[in-house]
Amino acid sequence: MKQQTILTNIDYCPQELVIELEQLGFPVHTCHEIDKHVVIFQSITLYEAQKWLRNTKGYEIVVLGENFVGGPYYADIFTEDGLINRATPYDSYEEALCNGIKECVVFIKENNSLA
Numbered sequence: 001m002k003q004q005t006i007l008t009n010i011d012y013c014p015q016e017l018v019i020e021l022e023q024l025g026f027p028v029h030t031c032h033e034i035d036k037h038v039v040i041f042q043s044i045t046l047y048e049a050q051k052w053l054r055n056t057k058g059y060e061i062v063v064l065g066e067n068f069v070g071g072p073y074y075a076d077i078f079t080e081d082g083l084i085n086r087a088t089p090y091d092s093y094e095e096a097l098c099n100g101i102k103e104c105v106v107f108i109k110e111n112n113s114l115a
Contacts, residue, residue, distance in 0.1 A: 010094040013044045013101065020105050026052055046097045053104055059084075061100040063093055075100025077107065 013021065021044060022028045028044055053059045060078040065071055072089030073096035087103050090096040 010092070011045055011047075013046060013049050013098065017049070017098070017102060017105070018044050020109075021049055021052070021101075024105065024108060025056070046094060046101065049101050050097060053101065057104075057108060059104050059108070061097065061104055063096045063100065065093070071096075075103070077104050 018028055026044065026049070050061050053061060058079055062076045062078065063073055064076065065073050066089070071091050071093075073091070073093050074089055075087040075096045076083055077085040077087075077100060084107065085103055087096065087099050090099060
């Protein structure tokens with residue numbers, strides 16, 4: 001029996017973040033066919049954004065819990081030069097990852113404007 005994965009709203013980037021990621025070059029338009037109609041979704045999972053930032057921009061976002069049983073959770077942002085940011089603590093892994101992605105986007109935009 002195939003296991004089904006159910007994603008909830010906390011697994012996706014908020015719409016404002018999707019727009020910012022698209023401005024940095026993330027391809028957000030994905031087409032799906034539903035009842036013989038083509039539907040275009042503008043949604044990105046947190047994992048997709050994290051992976052894209054790592055593979056295309058060189059930023060690794062690592063979420064760590066303070067202990068093995070849970071939070072608080074921190075999103076550390078690394079480049080090949082080392083740690084560039086440690087976000088504030090958050091109650092959930094997804095909240096920490098989402099805010100780590102937001103911090104990373106801000107950092108990329110600030111550095112692009114300095115170049």
